[in-house]
Amino acid sequence: MKALFYGVVSTACIAQMVGGSASVAHANDSNTLEKISRTKTISIGYREDEVPFAYRTPDGKVLGYTIELCNYIADYVRNQLKLEKINIDYVVATTATRFVLVKTGKIDLECSATTNNAERREQVAFSYPHFITATRFAAKKASNLNEIEDLAGRTVVSTTGTVNIGQLQNLNRAKNLNISVMLAKQNSEGFSFVESNKASAFVMDGVLLAAQIAFSKSPGDYMISSETFGPPEPYGILMRKGDEGFNKVVNEGLRKLFVSSEINRIYNKWFMSPLPPDGRNFNLPMSLELEAAFREPTEYLQ
Incomplete structure (x- = not known):
């Protein structure tokens, strides 16, 4: 045997x-x-x-x-x-x-x-x-972006191949927000676009946004939206x-x-x-x- x-x-x-x-x-x-x-x-x-x-x-x-x-x-x-x-x-x-x-x-x-x-x-x-978890966005506190509709006309980034992209694009169309959507290969790249002001917000699962902020150089500079792009x-x-x-x-x-x-x-x-x-x-x-x-x-x- x-x-x-x-x-x-x-x-x-x-x-x-x-x-x-x-x-x-x-x-x-x-x-x-x-x-x-x-x-x-x-x-x-x-x-x-x-x-x-x-x-x-x-x-x-x-x-x-x-x-x-x-x-x-x-x-x-x-x-x-x-x-x-x-x-x-x-x-x-x-x-x-x-x-x-x-x-x-x-x-x-x-x-x-x-x-x-x-x-x-x-x-x-x-x-x-x-x-x-649920999809939210992270942004710099100084940008005063609190609700999803505040992203209207802004450049927003999310990671390719995720459900977050679909939720972002669906709301963008439904609410006619005219958001310019950027694609990042990895979460760290997406968050870096916000850090460097290449994008106004990063859309991702709330817990993963918390991770990027926790490991950033200045965690106190960022916020995560309370409003979600969909149910948990x-x-x-x-x-x-x-x-x-x-x-x-x-x-x-x-x-x-x-x-x-x-x-x-x-x-x-x-x-x-x-x-x-x-x-x-x-x-x-x-x-x-x-x-x-x-x-x-x-x-x-x-």
Whole structure:
């Protein structure tokens, strides 16, 4: 039996290993578990500048809240497959490449801050929600931009490949705001346009705006709008669509973590404590919506 775990593992055997997580009826869906068992490696996609969810420090370490969740999942998968060791291959997954990397199997999990919505679920699968946020804008306090309509006629930036772009453009058309929309490749680039006065505001998820401000040279110079571009939506970990065996194991692992007190320690580590490398602190308490999501983990299908 030992040799089975160090060679090519059949789908039926994988189904037995994970305690029914991948039944023989879903034989064609268990490729990720087979690959992980064969290679003893799980590939994790991450963003380089999405603090505190996923980022790379100057010394090359890959860190973050979602990275820690995915490391937990990796160990849970290792245990289910009865592997002595599992290696983690970190792969950069930008907003433009993340879906392709998941769909083609280049990464097994995309572990950053990706919003779950119906359109995206046509391409990929999402784990149980691990964060909930809404789209807002950040601007310099001196600009006196407080409401979305204050952005009329201004140059506003957002990051390419995000739902935030769509929400910004929809409101721009609906309200005839005549906003000139700029596209940034990364969140750090988008915020830098506001810092350098190339754009009046940066539109992004509220928590990611808070991250850019917290790590800026002058955090006190910026504000985040109270008004949102749409309702709050959850973040989820991306997985390959149709790979039901692997997807079920991922959610089983997350459920075990979310209903335990350990999730509070992890959250406080990344949102209520000084962060490496320079000790900035978000001081962002867990929302009531997220507390409820952790108490009763369930798939988001709206």
